[in-house]
Amino acid sequence: MSPSGSKIEMIPPEAAPHQTYSERLASMKMISRLSVILLVAASVSGFAQDAPSAPKSTPTPAANTAAPDASAQQNASSTTPAKTPDRAKAYYHYELAHMYEETVAMTGRMDYVTKAIDELRSALEYDPDSSFLNSQLAEFYARSGRIRDAVLQAQSIIQRDPKNLDARRLLGRIYLRSLGDLQAGSPSQNMLKLAIEQYEQIVKLDPSGVDDHLLLGRLYRLDNSMAKAESEFKTAVKLDPTSEEAVTTLAYLYNEEGDFTHALATLQSVPEASRTGKLYAALGYTYEQKKDYKDAVKSYRMAVSQDSENLDAVRGLAQNLMNDNQLDAALDQYNAIVEADPQDAQTFLRIAEIYRREGKFQQALDSLKKAQALVPDSQEVPYNMAVIYDSLGRYDDAIQTIQDLLKKTEHADGNYSVADSNNRAIFLERLGSVYREQNKTQQSVDAFRQMLTLGTDNAVRGYQQMIETYRDAKQWPQATAVAEEAVKKIPANRDLQMILAGQEADMGQADQALARVKAMLKGTPDDRDVYISLAQMYSRLKRWPEAEDAISKALQLEKTKDDKDYALFIQGSIFERQKKYDQAEDVFRKVITDDPLNAAALNYLGYMLADRNTRLDEALGYIRRAVMLDPQNGAYLDSLGWIYYKMGKYDLAEANLRKAIDRIGDDPTVNDHIADLYQHTGRLQQAVVHWERAIAEWKQTIPAEVEASEMAKVQKKLDNARMKLAKQENTK
16 A cells, blocks of 8 residues: 555556656655565566567567676677566566666765666566667666667667657657757767658658657758758648647748748738737747838737747847837837846847947947946957947047957967858958048058958958048059959959949949949849949949939839838939939938938938028938937038038037048048138138148049039139238238
């Protein structure tokens, strides 16, 4: 009798093959060790009668006299003649093994592991063909860390009984635990293949298992066998269309392949009434991948409404609110996350990004410092600090921070993983940009050149930045030379080919360059980039009808909001340069409506209005927003100074125009603006200096960069100022 007074029912192992080891062990915990032995002895005859007999033709495993590590192999290869099983004695040793395992759990003494294994092997001596006992031994080997023995034991079972699902599942689990980091040609990759082989057999033996199909699909996915993975996930969904795990797993696979249409269809096949927070989160993720941020926000809101404590769903909601430029709403969500999880460094990073985009740089720095306290070894945090330092004009701090990052991530042998290479390229690109803002051309180029050894994509960006740096410095031959070098080194890259063509067009080889770019048109959606390049080239050549036609065709091929906004910006500039101001204004307003934080569009629209003395208060609002978003941008500071000049606020005009001169002093337009201010405020000599500089800068500029009419106006102002100065000298 048990302590509770109820009858203890002895269940032969073979009678309950699907009961887990832990369940069977738990059912025996109420039995004292002495009671177990007595009950086993008393039930010998019943046990022997109830358990099914094993086939006598099966080879008998060896006794437990071999060394432990070799025991499973001996079980697999023994040819000892079969003998009549004694299941009573087998069960006795099986229960002793349980007791030893309980002792291990209670005391932590590992010597009892060996005793438990010895008892299981003794049980097998008396019933060597028992599938249950063989499986139990394999399971115990696996749980006790004797993986090789577990594998050999499971393989011996499968050798005798290829349809043994328990053994195959055990073997599959062992291979899964042994996978580690997957790298081509490594032992882990071999383990992946072995795991796939086992689960392929499992789904053949039991094709109704949803979890098995999902697991096999995930293994195929790791093996980059996407078609096979998709097939398994589809089978799982077909077996159980209500399985949230099956539906979301298939959808995520489609997302990974960029097939957002099928991903959405898979998720939306679940009726709204049956959708859980997890499924709505998957919908939100899918919309996010499509860059459909408004629908992503709606889906994540539904996920949060169903499970407000799911911080991952709240993070998804916050991120997509930020993607949709709903910054205040995003900040509210991130603050809620911080309140729930004050140790979430990534959330402090996102909060800092919001503050940066709003031009609240000190608050951004404060948030980054909180993140740094949580993750002091992070590379992302100091990099973002460098971005803020750059925005604040703290160039030395920005440079030092980035150089520290480069030093920490440097490998003496020059060998970097893909991730490390990409990180270093990002650091170098920022470093080069900071040097360029300081007009340190050679240091900027040197930083970008270090990107060339960090992979093809990074090399392309490095070349593009080097060309841009030389162009900013009006070193046109050097820009062309780098473009030619880039195309020679990476001839298959279309972007570099188009940049070289643009350089050639600027240097007087327009027709040849245009013909080469036109030849890249293939009648596919990829033509979008080619049309944009043609539109920019035609615009610089002042071939306006062709420019308008090219940008119109590019807009017809736009897929994402960001790409569309970029093409619209170019279209607006083409209209403005032709003095089609109403059309230009309409286009820039579209961009700003879509992206209220587009500083370039805000500045362009504000300057266009200010330059024509039109709606100055409105124009000032646009330009102020642009400067707030990028306070060190010389072009934006020039716009702000110019509108203050137009409004008669000369002190504010001078303060901002001086800042602009400090940053882009080689720009003819900025020099013209400050010269106008000096002339108007009675400082004619200073005005002459800046008009002379404007003319000198224009003379160093290629024709595509020069507005002849503007240059003529400045020359006239300069001549008049010189005449006035001469008269003043004569009257002294």
